[in-house]
Amino acid sequence: MNNASIPNRRIGELSVSAIGLGCMGMSLAYGPADRGESLATLNHALDQGVNFFDTSDMYGNGHNERLLAEVLATRRHEVVLATKFGIVTDPETSLPQGNNGSAQYARKAVDESLSRLGVDVIDLYYLHRVDPAVPIEESVGAMADMVEAGKVRHLGLSEASAESLRRASAIHPIAALQTEWSIFSRDIERDVLPTARELGVTVVPYSPLGRGLLTGSPVASTDLSETDFRRTLPRWQDGNLQTNLALVRRIQELAEQLSSTPAQIALAWLLAQGDDIVPIPGTKRRSYLDENIGALSLQLPNEVLAELAEMQPAGTRYPDMGWVKGDSAPTTVG
Structure with missing residues (x-):
């Protein structure tokens, strides 16, 4: 698929490729970093027409923005650039330590991101997580000031509730809501997705491949490295993993019938949910990027869409950012 054949979708006034590139894994969580392959993947994405890059100040404590x-x-x-602020990390381990949505922190964070990225303006700036200790009106008010100052073009929220999205939108238009959504993670469909659509907010699903589980790759399921954070997640625990791999085997069967791959099936299912959906599968390898792009030309039959929608994985993801409230469970990042 060449540059001209990749369709675009809208985030506010931004025209973005219908599939973006999540860059977190190039610097955090998914095993050793590979600078050369990561840079090659970023450039290859642009060459192929994938123009929507997603990063955050907390991915490798700024490493990803510098990359x-x-x-x-x-x-x-050529790039529609999205980054985020609001998760505070340990300077040694890059692991989350809490969050900070205060206006003072926001003003500091945006300037530091602009400096690391070497740009004058950020196209889409997210509050990475809503800070329960700070009114959302304060956080978004500070972000609105960034738009007024010309540092940011559009605002977004990540992993926000329907209520937070409404309150934020009352302060300033919210262009995008980033949230985990995949065949294996469906909770946003109850309240968050309808609210986003009511408010005209584009949904940007991260981990659309179920953190790799939906690819069917052993590397993403049974052959995880010792440092891979997925080892801590409920869907990879004994019992749950075997149930989920059975579902993945069914997806593999469907992929064979449609001359595609499991990853392409998973992405095509999300893309079929509406033109206001822009998945950002993460990868640090060109081969996987090309595979993901192939999902854009895959049209799933209605009966396949329905079967995928009915799948019930075993084990939930940890309540996102639950550790902020004293939960000792690791957070899921994205």
């Missing part, structure tokens, strides 16, 4: 800066230095005009 993207190497590409932005010569190709800024």
Whole structure:
């Protein structure tokens, strides 16, 4: 699939490729970093017409933003750039320690991100997580000031409830809501998705491949490295994993029938949910990027869409950011 054949979707006034590129794994959570392959993947994405890059200040304590800066230095005009603030990390381990949505922290965070990225303006700036200790009106008010100052073009929230989305939208238009959504993670469909659509907010699903489980790859299921954080997640625990792998085997059967791959099936299912959906599968390898792009030309029959919608995985993801309230369970990041 070449540059001209990748369809675009809208986030506010931004025209973005219908599939974006989640960059977290290049710097955090999914095993050792590979700078050369990561840079090659970023450039290859642009060459293929994938123009929507997603990062955060907490991915590797700024490492990911600095990595993207190497590409932005010569190709800024080709990129719709999204980054985030609000999760505070340990400077040594990069692991989340809490969150901070205060206006003072927001003003500091955006300037630091602009500096690391080497850009004058961020196209889409997210509050990475709503801070329960700070009114959402304060956080979004500070972000609105960034738009007024020309530092940011559009605002987004990540993993926000329907109520938070409504309150935020009353302060300033919210262009995008980033949230985990996949065949294996469906909770947003009850309240959050209808609210986003009512308010005209584009939904940007992260982990659309179920953190790799939906690819069918042993590397993402049974052969995880010792440092891979997925080992801590309920869907990879004994019993749950076997149930989920049975579902993945069914997806593999469907993929064979449709001359595609399990990852393409999973992405095509999300893309079929509406033109206001822009998945951002994460990868640090060109081969997987090309596979993901292939989902854009896959049309799933109605009976396949229905079967996928009915799948029930075993084991939930941890309540996102639950540790902020004293839960000792690791957070899921995205």
